[in-house]
Amino acid sequence: MKKIGIISAMVILCSCSAKFITPTQVDVDRVSSTYPGYTLTDLNQGKSIYEQNCNKCHGLKKLSSQSEKDWNVVVPEMVAKANKKAGSTIIDAKAQDQLLKYILTMRTPGKKVRAAF
Ligand code: HEC
Numbered sequence: 653m654k655k656i657g658i659i660s661a662m663v664i665l666c667s668c669s670a671k672f673i674t675p676t677q678v679d680v681d682r683v684s685s686t687y688p689g690y691t692l693t694d695l696n697q698g699k700s701i702y703e704q705n706c707n708k709c710h711g712l713k714k715l716s717s718q719s720e721k722d723w724n725v726v727v728p729e730m731v732a733k734a735n736k737k738a739g740s741t742i743i744d745a746k747a748q749d750q751l752l753k754y755i756l757t758m759r760t761p762g763k764k765v766r767a768a769f
Pocket of ligand 1: 702705706707708709710713718726727730731733734737
């Protein structure tokens, strides 16, 4: 019985960390034709912008919860909300770009990303 508890705890831990995969150079290479000049630093920065700002009013949304097209609409709306709530521009244009590219790159790991709509 104890074993089952430990195993299920491990399964839960693994599934949580698998939710937001750590980006690697493989992900950058996968989208390099869509985002020329894109770096792993940009990708990781997008991830931290997401994790630090997008859980203030609701939980972090699964990256796969929206289509690519919807994220293109939702991200600017949510950035505006986040900036308004903070009372200053905590996510500027460059940060918004890094955020959107992170989401689009990691929402379907292993797949190519189309150019912006
Ligand atoms: C100032 C509060 C606030 C912040 C900050 C915020 N959101 Fe939201 N967000 C909302 C509200 C309100 C809704 C609508 C209710 C809901 O779905 O929870 C929403 C909904 C969403 C949805 C669902 C949209 C839909 O049509 O189903 C997504 C995706 C989302 N937010 C992403 C983000 C991202 C990414 C960020 C970080 C930039 C963010 N949110 C930051 C308030 C916020």
